Amino acid sequence: MANILIVEARFYEHLNDLLLAGARAAIEEAGHTHETLTVPGALEAPAAIALADESGDYHAFVALGVVIRGETYHFEVVCNESARGIMDLTLTGLAIGNGILTVENEAQALARADPAQLDKGGGAAAAALAMMALRQRYVG
Ligand SMILES: Nc1c(NC[C@H](O)[C@H](O)[C@H](O)CO)[nH]c(=O)[nH]c1=O
Numbered sequence: 001m002a003n004i005l006i007v008e009a010r011f012y013e014h015l016n017d018l019l020l021a022g023a024r025a026a027i028e029e030a031g032h033t034h035e036t037l038t039v040p041g042a043l044e045a046p047a048a049i050a051l052a053d054e055s056g057d058y059h060a061f062v063a064l065g066v067v068i069r070g071e072t073y074h075f076e077v078v079c080n081e082s083a084r085g086i087m088d089l090t091l092t093g094l095a096i097g098n099g100i101l102t103v104e105n106e107a108q109a110l111a112r113a114d115p116a117q118l119d120k121g122g123g124a125a126a127a128a129l130a131m132m133a134l135r136q137r138y139v140g
């Protein structure tokens with residue numbers, strides 16, 4: 001049994017609740033345990049994962065959140081830098097599934113966050129578990 005940390009960037013309460021439900025269901029279905037850490041936004045997710053990894057308590061990580069385009073360039077910064085930060089961590093060997101949605105509007109977010117629809121939270125958890133298995137195979 002593995003212990004998975006879900007790091008949620010809680011910018012939109014109702015959308016994060018859906019993403020969390022999907023991710024938790026996928027982890028429990030696979031027979032693992034999970035904890036949840038909440039940060040203000042997607043830009044804080046990579047650092048939270050890096051800090052939590054220092055504990056040695058987690059076998060994999062799932063990043064969840066929703067970034068919806070506003071009026072300014074900040075959308076690109078939040079999307080690109082959170083994704084880059086997570087990707088950089090994966091390249092150091094961490095097993096991470098990225099479930100941070102980057103969308104144009106709330107309707108797109110809802111369709112993707114809802115476990116009964118596209119279930120991107122569950123998909124991110126599945127990706128984290130797949131990478132954890134890969135890490136266990138090659139690193140031990
Ligand atoms: N606009 C969204 C943000 N913005 C906040 C940043 O992620 C960050 O918390 C802030 O710049 C302070 O460092 N975050 C989201 O997750 N989603 C958004 O739509």
Ligand SMILES: CC(=O)[C@@H](O)COP(=O)(O)O
Nearest residue numbers: 068069070071072074075
């Ligand atoms: C993705 C964002 O950071 C966005 O919510 C910010 O909105 P705005 O660009 O209108 O300030």
